[in-house]
Amino acid sequence: MAIPCLCSMAPRGLAPNTRLNNGSMALIAVQNTSRTEFIKHLKRYASMKNQFNFPFVETYTVQEVKVQPRLKSGLDANEDTYLNAASAEGNHPWNIDGDLMKEASEVHVRVHPQLINLYGVNTDDLETSQATCNCI
Structure with a gap:
């Protein structure tokens, strides 16, 4: 804010x-x-x-x-594969002011x-x- x-x-x-x-x-x-x-x-x-x-x-x-985005422990080092798969399954890691972000990435x-x-x-x-x- x-x-x-x-x-x-x-x-x-x-x-x-x-x-x-x-x-x-x-x-x-x-x-x-x-x-x-x-x-x-x-x-x-x-x-x-x-x-x-x-x-x-x-x-x-x-x-x-x-x-x-924080990865679940025990996953391999390829972050992008896991995060993009989560988005493809409908589990969006970011909800920014009500907008669901399709791609997981760093927010700055x-x-x-x-x-x-x-x-x-x-x-x-x-x-x-x-x-x-x-x-x-």
């Missing part, structure tokens, strides 16, 4: 400690837990209680993150500070800058 996402359904926001202008984003990692405990975590977003106060939830402030997300100018309430005064992105 690179924005707090405050709204009536999430009064504290999805990522309450993020800011639009600090060049970072929130990484919220949920470890293996029961479905019941995960639902409790999700329900906390709709209240003023701390949604991260669970032993299976970790939060980090990052500038970039790389996530790789990075903040590009000052790439766009934002105007609105509670934003700091912006200086005119010509920031560019050369990652693509």
